[in-house]
Amino acid sequence: MNNYNIYKPLKAKLVEVIEESPTIKSFVLEPERDFSFATGQFIELTLNGTGEAPFTPSSSPLVKDRIEITIMKAGYVTEKIHRLMPGEIMGIRGPYGRGYPVDEFLGKEILILGGGCGFAPLRSLLYNLEAEKEKLRKVTFCYGSKNPAECIYEPYIDNLRSIDKFEVYRTVDKPDKTWTENVGVVTMLLDKVKVNTEDSVAVVCGPPVMMKFGVKKLLETGYSDTQIYLSMEKNMSCGLGKCGHCMMGEYFVCKDGPVFRYDEIKDQPDIWK
Amino acid sequence: MGKMHVISMSQWRTVILQLAPSFSFYAPVAFNSSQDYELIGSHNTDDIIYNHPKPSTPLKTFFLPVKENVTLDIPGKKQTIIMGAPACDLAALDILDEMYLNRDYTDMYYQSRRDNTIIAGYDCHSVLENCHCTSCGVNPFPEKNMDLILTRLDEWIYIQGFSAKGDALMDKIREYGDSPQAGRNENGFARIEEIRSSVRATLTDKNNKLPDYRSSGPLIGRSGHRIWQSYASTCVSCGACATSCPTCSCFLLIDRPGFEKVRQLDACQYPGFERVAGGEDPLGELPARFKNRYLCKYVWKPLKFKSVACTGCGRCIDTCIGNISKNDLLEELAHEDRIKTPTG
Numbered sequence: 001m002n003n004y005n006i007y008k009p010l011k012a013k014l015v016e017v018i019e020e021s022p023t024i025k026s027f028v029l030e031p032e033r034d035f036s037f038a039t040g041q042f043i044e045l046t047l048n049g050t051g052e053a054p055f056t057p058s059s060s061p062l063v064k065d066r067i068e069i070t071i072m073k074a075g076y077v078t079e080k081i082h083r084l085m086p087g088e089i090m091g092i093r094g095p096y097g098r099g100y101p102v103d104e105f106l107g108k109e110i111l112i113l114g115g116g117c118g119f120a121p122l123r124s125l126l127y128n129l130e131a132e133k134e135k136l137r138k139v140t141f142c143y144g145s146k147n148p149a150e151c152i153y154e155p156y157i158d159n160l161r162s163i164d165k166f167e168v169y170r171t172v173d174k175p176d177k178t179w180t181e182n183v184g185v186v187t188m189l190l191d192k193v194k195v196n197t198e199d200s201v202a203v204v205c206g207p208p209v210m211m212k213f214g215v216k217k218l219l220e221t222g223y224s225d226t227q228i229y230l231s232m233e234k235n236m237s238c239g240l241g242k243c244g245h246c247m248m249g250e251y252f253v254c255k256d257g258p259v260f261r262y263d264e265i266k267d268q269p270d271i272w273k
Numbered sequence: 274m275g276k277m278h279v280i281s282m283s284q285w286r287t288v289i290l291q292l293a294p295s296f297s298f299y300a301p302v303a304f305n306s307s308q309d310y311e312l313i314g315s316h317n318t319d320d321i322i323y324n325h326p327k328p329s330t331p332l333k334t335f336f337l338p339v340k341e342n343v344t345l346d347i348p349g350k351k352q353t354i355i356m357g358a359p360a361c362d363l364a365a366l367d368i369l370d371e372m373y374l375n376r377d378y379t380d381m382y383y384q385s386r387r388d389n390t391i392i393a394g395y396d397c398h399s400v401l402e403n404c405h406c407t408s409c410g411v412n413p414f415p416e417k418n419m420d421l422i423l424t425r426l427d428e429w430i431y432i433q434g435f436s437a438k439g440d441a442l443m444d445k446i447r448e449y450g451d452s453p454q455a456g457r458n459e460n461g462f463a464r465i466e467e468i469r470s471s472v473r474a475t476l477t478d479k480n481n482k483l484p485d486y487r488s489s490g491p492l493i494g495r496s497g498h499r500i501w502q503s504y505a506s507t508c509v510s511c512g513a514c515a516t517s518c519p520t521c522s523c524f525l526l527i528d529r530p531g532f533e534k535v536r537q538l539d540a541c542q543y544p545g546f547e548r549v550a551g552g553e554d555p556l557g558e559l560p561a562r563f564k565n566r567y568l569c570k571y572v573w574k575p576l577k578f579k580s581v582a583c584t585g586c587g588r589c590i591d592t593c594i595g596n597i598s599k600n601d602l603l604e605e606l607a608h609e610d611r612i613k614t615p616t617g
Contacts, residue, residue, distance in 0.1 A: 006378050007343040007526070007534045049530035053550070075550030091532045208553055235549050237526055240378040243539070244523030245547060248555075250573040269568075270555035 006240055009046045009091025010035065012067070016086055020152040024117055025082055026058060026070040031092060034064040039128040040099025040121055040231060040259045044239050045069060046091030047084075051077040054096075054236040056258065058120035060127035061099075067092070070120035070152070096239035097258050100125050100203065100229060106135040108200050111193070111223075113214045114143045115186050115206025119152055121231050122205050126160065133165055137200075140167045140193050144186025144210070147174045169193055186210060187217040197222040205231040212272040215262060225263035232258050232271070276434040276443045279461060284450035285430045286318050291449045292354065296391075299335075300356040301328045310335075310355070322357070323425035324398040326413070327586060331519035332362035333369060336386045337538065343526075344533045347385045354442070356393040356423060359586070361404075363394050364411045365519035366418040367580035372522065382536075391438050394419035398468055400475050403587030405600060407476045408483040411584050414469045424465050431461050483600055484607040486583050490572040492606050498560075500609070504602050505563035507595035512540035514566065514589035514599075520582050521566075541565050567599075 012035075016028035037043065042056045053075075059068035073082045084090075102125070110129065114122045122141070129139055141160065145151045151170060161168050169189045171182035182189060186206070202223050204214045211230055218228055234246035234253040241255035249268030251257060265271050280288065292298055299310045302320040309329045311317060335355055373383035394415030397404070406413055415422050420439030424431045434440040484492060515521040516538065523546075525539040539546065542562055548554040556562045574582035590598045 004379075005344065005381055007536070009532050011532070046528060046532060048532055049528055051528050052526060052534075078550060207551065233549060233551070233553075235547050238524070241375070242372055242378070242380070242522070242524070243526065244541060244569075245525075245539075247541075247547075247569065247573065249568075250576040252577075270561075273553050273555040 009093045012092050014088040021150045024072045028068050037095035038099035039124045041095035043094035053077045056121035058123045072117040109137045110139045111202040112141045113204045115210035118206030142169045142189040144171045148179045201227050203229045208272045228262035276440050278432045280450040282428045288449040297351050297353040324395050326397040327359045332358050340537045343536045353390045357395045360415045361406045361584040361586035362519045363415050363418040364584040368520050371578050391420045393421040393423045403590040405480045406585035408480050409486040409585035413472045482604050501560050501564045505560040508563050510542050512542040513592040515540035517588035517592045
């Protein structure tokens with residue numbers, strides 16, 4: 001009989017808490033043994049005795065001894081996680097699902113559209129792409145946030161801007177006096193950036209409404225259904241394709257996703273809800 | 274087919290009493306107008322019901338308990354015998370096995386219970402109001418997932434083995450009760466076949482207006498909004514349809530201190546089933562939740578699994594406090610569809 005218990009989490013020590021914005025924090029964890037994941041896959045993070053929630057790591061998939069999870073304060077579990085201090089022991093199950101098909105992206109031009117905390121999985125992807133930059137044509141990263149204070153990963157943005165082949169554009173809905181970049185919704189950036197839709201892919205991650213309009217804009221820009229990749233947010237609970245909470249039409253988002261090509265899911269019901 | 278055996282009812286009662294202490298032995302007994310599985314001992318051996326559909330509790334509950342800690346070690350325990358599983362429930366094990374014995378993520382609790390249980394199926398010798406197994410391609414007698422088939426004819430019990438586990442139990446049964454004279458076997462088994470044909474014919478006839486549930490997905494896919502609003506109007510989201518369904522197995526994971534997790538049976542009919550922390554809730558509206566169960570069973574699961582997700586037990590209709598009949602709904606859908614897309 002199989003002796004591996006799929007429900008038992010791996011213990012991980014919280015070693016650092018980084019305040020990214022008033023509502024978003026990153027939690028750096030050291031798992032009790034090396035932990036591998038592919039960029040875009042997600043984990044179930046357990047707060048002992050309280051609950052479990054799905055997150056896509058925001059750290060590089062090439063690093064095995066530390067894992068970073070960026071979490072927005074949004075519900076019961078995340079509010080409690082936000083109160084944690086380093087030293088806490090947490091639990092990790094996974095990794096689960098299908099991540100970004102990075103191998104298929106190689107040799108192509110990549111447009112990445114991120115919104116709010118949707119930057120988290122994209123940062124992991126960007127780390128991965130950076131490691132493969134010799135095999136890429138160009139990476140254009142467009143990021144939108146509510147206001148300058150909610151723009152996360154400030155130091156990383158500076159680093160990204162200095163990398164050859166990588167371009168970064170940011171926008172906020174409501175600027176303050178210090179903001180020198182774009183103002184408006186993230187889709188607006190697509191009118192400003194120069195992209196070649198031939199032999200290229202677009203990746204979108206953010207709140208559902210941003211993804212909905214992001215996809216619409218990408219299709220108008222000339223990308224086809226098969227060139228657009230989305231990371232879907234549903235109520236993934238078991239991560240194993242059994243509990244049923246993340247069903248999106250014929251798919252279990254936890255097992256068949258969370259990364260989908262738009263043509264795979266465009267006819268499923270309620271994908272933006 | 275494996276071994277065959279026939280013993281008298283009086284001997285069979287002795288056999289049960291001999292077996293009961295060494296196993297957790299469950300069989301259906303009568304309660305008012307219904308029946309359900311009970312742990313069998315000397316106090317209720319005479320109350321066991323034979324060949325009458327169907328226990329109120331679906332068979333799944335033996336393998337996926339309503340609530341279970343899934344992070345503790347599996348305790349060593351007595352082998353379980355479940356007597357009286359109807360064919361609809363046995364057929365339902367196909368999709369549960371596909372989900373829980375999945376090669377990537379085998380559920381060790383489900384697997385342990387499946388391995389540790391001997392199932393004796395019953396032929397159904399009568400038909401209840403909402404039985405419709407034949408519309409799902411399931412016959413009213415066990416054809417899969419059983420270790421034995423047990424049939425009572427008059428004062429005799431006919432037993433057939435269908436697996437190594439079943440044959441091993443048969444050997445024990447032989448030890449405790451001898452076989453009657455030759456000849457009874459042949460006549461008895463011929464009669465069993467006659468009853469099978471007759472019950473199947475009754476079911477097919479009774480449900481002749483129902484569509485074939487194995488291919489009713491497109492029918493549901495083409496359906497308009499009105500019928501779901503109408504049928505959902507008396508639904509109170511109690512989830513009894515899913516709880517009593519032999520294939521519905523959605524669950525919730527509840528956290529306990531010590532990184533323990535408790536799996537609890539859940540249902541897509543409960544509010545908040547798909548709600549995420551950000552507030553989005555695809556099944557927030559009751560008619561959407563109500564329709565979701567039909568989409569899941571007849572449209573999506575068939576695309577995902579080899580096995581059917583409805584085996585026609587009819588419990589969802591039996592248990593519905595809103596008096597919603599899935600069969601009426603499907604019949605109406607098929608009728609509307611015929612009007613919309615006339616053929617010939």
